[in-house]
Amino acid sequence: MRFGPTEEQDELRRVVRRFLEEKSPLTEVRRLMETAEGDEPGVWKQLSQELGLPGVHIPEAYGGQGLGFVELGIVLEEMGRALYCGPYFGSIALAANAILCAGSEAQKAALLPGIASGETIAALAVAEPSGRWDPGGIAAEARGAGSAVTLHGEKSFVVDGGRADLLVVAARRGHELGLYHLRGDADGVTRRALQTIDPTRKLARIELRGARAESLAEGGPAALAKTLDLGAAMLANELVGGAQKLLEMTVEYAKSRVQFGRPIGSFQAIKHKCADLLMAQELARSSAYYAAACADEAEKELPAIASLAKAQVSDASLKIATESIQIHGGLGFTWEQDVHLYFKRAKASEVLLGDPTYHRELVAERWEI
Amino acid sequence: MDAEQVRREVRAWLESNWNPELSLVEWREKLADSGWGCPTWPLDWYGRGLPVALGDVVAEEFERAGAVGTPGGGGMGLAAPTILEHGSDDLKRRLLRRIVTGEDTWCQLFSEPGSGSDLAGLTTRAELDPVTDEYVVNGQKLWSTSAHHARYGMLLARTNWDVPKHRGITYFALEMHQPGVVVKPLRQMNGYASFNEVFMNDARVPAANAIGEVGNGWTVALATLAHERRSFDALRANRPPRGRGRALDEQRRETAEIMEPYKWYPQRAGRADLIVERAKATGRNRDPVVRQEIVKLLSLARASEWTARRAKAARVLGRPPGPEGSLGKLYSSEVARACARVHTLISGTDSLLAGADGPLDGTIAEILLSVPAVSIAGGTDEIQRNIVSERVLGLPKEPQTDAERAFRDVPRNRR
Numbered sequence: 001m002r003f004g005p006t007e008e009q010d011e012l013r014r015v016v017r018r019f020l021e022e023k024s025p026l027t028e029v030r031r032l033m034e035t036a037e038g039d040e041p042g043v044w045k046q047l048s049q050e051l052g053l054p055g056v057h058i059p060e061a062y063g064g065q066g067l068g069f070v071e072l073g074i075v076l077e078e079m080g081r082a083l084y085c086g087p088y089f090g091s092i093a094l095a096a097n098a099i100l101c102a103g104s105e106a107q108k109a110a111l112l113p114g115i116a117s118g119e120t121i122a123a124l125a126v127a128e129p130s131g132r133w134d135p136g137g138i139a140a141e142a143r144g145a146g147s148a149v150t151l152h153g154e155k156s157f158v159v160d161g162g163r164a165d166l167l168v169v170a171a172r173r174g175h176e177l178g179l180y181h182l183r184g185d186a187d188g189v190t191r192r193a194l195q196t197i198d199p200t201r202k203l204a205r206i207e208l209r210g211a212r213a214e215s216l217a218e219g220g221p222a223a224l225a226k227t228l229d230l231g232a233a234m235l236a237n238e239l240v241g242g243a244q245k246l247l248e249m250t251v252e253y254a255k256s257r258v259q260f261g262r263p264i265g266s267f268q269a270i271k272h273k274c275a276d277l278l279m280a281q282e283l284a285r286s287s288a289y290y291a292a293a294c295a296d297e298a299e300k301e302l303p304a305i306a307s308l309a310k311a312q313v314s315d316a317s318l319k320i321a322t323e324s325i326q327i328h329g330g331l332g333f334t335w336e337q338d339v340h341l342y343f344k345r346a347k348a349s350e351v352l353l354g355d356p357t358y359h360r361e362l363v364a365e366r367w368e369i
Numbered sequence: 370m371d372a373e374q375v376r377r378e379v380r381a382w383l384e385s386n387w388n389p390e391l392s393l394v395e396w397r398e399k400l401a402d403s404g405w406g407c408p409t410w411p412l413d414w415y416g417r418g419l420p421v422a423l424g425d426v427v428a429e430e431f432e433r434a435g436a437v438g439t440p441g442g443g444g445m446g447l448a449a450p451t452i453l454e455h456g457s458d459d460l461k462r463r464l465l466r467r468i469v470t471g472e473d474t475w476c477q478l479f480s481e482p483g484s485g486s487d488l489a490g491l492t493t494r495a496e497l498d499p500v501t502d503e504y505v506v507n508g509q510k511l512w513s514t515s516a517h518h519a520r521y522g523m524l525l526a527r528t529n530w531d532v533p534k535h536r537g538i539t540y541f542a543l544e545m546h547q548p549g550v551v552v553k554p555l556r557q558m559n560g561y562a563s564f565n566e567v568f569m570n571d572a573r574v575p576a577a578n579a580i581g582e583v584g585n586g587w588t589v590a591l592a593t594l595a596h597e598r599r600s601f602d603a604l605r606a607n608r609p610p611r612g613r614g615r616a617l618d619e620q621r622r623e624t625a626e627i628m629e630p631y632k633w634y635p636q637r638a639g640r641a642d643l644i645v646e647r648a649k650a651t652g653r654n655r656d657p658v659v660r661q662e663i664v665k666l667l668s669l670a671r672a673s674e675w676t677a678r679r680a681k682a683a684r685v686l687g688r689p690p691g692p693e694g695s696l697g698k699l700y701s702s703e704v705a706r707a708c709a710r711v712h713t714l715i716s717g718t719d720s721l722l723a724g725a726d727g728p729l730d731g732t733i734a735e736i737l738l739s740v741p742a743v744s745i746a747g748g749t750d751e752i753q754r755n756i757v758s759e760r761v762l763g764l765p766k767e768p769q770t771d772a773e774r775a776f777r778d779v780p781r782n783r784r
């Protein structure tokens with residue numbers, strides 16, 4: 001398995017970083033996080049039309065660029081670094097993957113080009129108010145025979161769900177788990193924005209009262225599981241970006257902040273902490289990159305490694321965020337300092353798609369321990 | 370010269386020269402004369418002046434032919450490269466050949482009871498006797514692997530106490546077989562005695578045996594230390610030779626002797642490889658807390674392997690080394706400690722049993738009593754964290770109180 005970026009991948013990273021530094025600086029993040037929509041449509045349009053980012057890993061046959069999950073991981077890492085507020089993670093790293101995993105040829109051809117061009121925003125609704133991410137937590141029902149059904153139940157923690165044009169919903173028909181798609185504004189769909197600790201990522205609760213939907217042809221438990229594995233692997237990559245930026249900010253602060261007549265970064269209590277954070281970050285980075293590489297090249301390894309990466313990166317990111325506040329001291333606890341923005345993203349992402357304990361148990365099962 | 374040319378040449382040479390029935394020394398005389406034993410060394414000094422990459426080609430051909438190479442251990446790994454880099458021609462002439470043939474083995478005389486992390490604070494004293502032009506050495510060294518059978522020691526001693534610590538040290542090649550040198554085994558907390566203490570009481574070393582300038586020993590020592598890790602990795606990669614013949618038998622004995630001190634090193638690293646099978650054998654794999662801890666440990670172990678792979682991939686692509694390359698030692702400590710913790714969780718009360726009464730015939734006990742070495746040996750984790758935070762993250766050094774003072778005036782351990 002190839003492990004180490006190619007020239008093209010480095011170039012992709014540079015382009016995305018430059019774009020986001022210009023279009024999504026933290027001043028802009030702070031402005032957008034206070035709004036209900038949470039993003040700037042003009043930036044999404046540019047990112048779609050000029051850079052083609054929504055289609056980065058979607059096959060060319062469905063209007064995408066046909067690159068892989070390693071490239072998607074790079075885009076997400078850069079978005080995590082910038083705390084970019086647009087509906088990318090929900091639409092591309094979750095919903096598009098659900099359709100790629102579960103759609104028939106015709107469904108993929110019908111649904112993916114809009115997502116790849118950025119014109120359609122999609123969202124994936126799996127978890128419910130119980131907050132469980134395992135299949136046993138899915139109680140929403142699909143009623144009816146054939147491919148046309150009505151959906152009944154309540155979904156929660158739906159990333160970018162409040163504004164999605166297209167919803168992909170996990171529900172059971174009888175005992176059978178399936179994935180279904182419908183328009184976000186279909187009759188019988190009621191959406192409510194959730195108040196969360198991380199205002200840079202918008203989540204929704206969705207009530208389904210007999211909304212008409214179509215079943216995705218291959219949407220069984222395997223497709224759902226794979227979708228969630230890919231989501232976990234990609235969330236790990238996004239988190240690595242935020243943690244890296246935070247580590248850089250914190251090390252810079254330790255170099256410039258003077259107490260007792262010298263920079264606090266010259267005290268071993270701080271230096272050693274920073275070295276430990278770097279260690280945690282590099283291990284986390286390796287796991288996230290390895291998971292992305294598995295998504296492209298080692299499908300059998302993916303389930304365990306995706307969970308490994310989600311658990312390890314979540315822990316590392318939270319550790320880096322927590323200690324970054326600590327190293328910033330009192331300033332780190334203020335609203336004005338940017339550290340809390342990253343802390344909140346790390347804290348919310350720790351439990352999104354399943355917390356580290358849940359994922360470690362999955363690793364144990366998948367490795368047959 | 371390209372790889373294929375080198376390959377053809379070494380292959381032809383091995384075909385007409387390799388003879389397992391020679392004695393080990395006879396065979397290595399041929400290696401020294403031909404330069405094929407140390408192909409990356411200079412042409413004038415038993416080598417062929419090849420770049421490292423072509424040296425690998427030569428090693429592959431030796432492996433393919435099943436031919437014996439130069440000896441492992443501190444002579445080839447540490448002393449020779451240091452002498453090549455800093456030694457006088459006289460020293461090269463006197464010392465290098467017998468390292469290549471394996472007739473002389475070497476040990477390191479660096480650490481002292483009073484200076485561990487602060488190696489440059491060493492207090493072994495070397496004073497010139499102008500009558501004989503010899504230095505008279507007094508002091509104590511420790512952690513010296515293989516000192517009990519070494520012919521020479523790489524000795525760091527203080528020759529000037531009136532300058533700051535890094536500037537008063539001289540590096541010597543010390544003859545070990547003399548009345549002023551006493552070697553005693555140093556017993557460790559896990560019961561093994563893999564290293565030695567070396568006591569020097571009016572030991573003598575000719576002034577001509579200084580490697581590098583008098584007072585410049587610290588620079589020379591850094592060259593040795595730079596080779597240390599690489600040399601140890603190479604030693605462990607060393608596969609026992611296949612086949613029969615006098616040279617091969619002798620080499621097997623030589624390798625066994627060199628490797629003897631390292632036989633507990635797998636336990637020192639924590640034995641992550643035993644975790645899952647032990648958990649299943651004891652039924653502890655069904656405990657959800659144990660499962661969590663096992664996965665945490667294995668995730669850490671896998672991620673540190675991947676990190677090493679990333680560092681290697683970057684090296685192959687010729688990119689500047691990223692932070693991932695500097696962290697390996699710290700990861701090893703963390704993995705080893707996590708292993709000790711999880712082995713204890715799995716074995717429960719049996720963790721206190723040792724030897725024949727202990728789990729896995731004492732292996733678990735040996736792990737628990739060997740792991741503390743990982744975070745100390747070869748530079749403590751604390752020093753490693755200083756290095757990482759200063760060189761990788763660019764954080765400032767702590768103010769130093771000893772760097773610019775005459776060493777004589779620096780507070781130090783009293784004995």
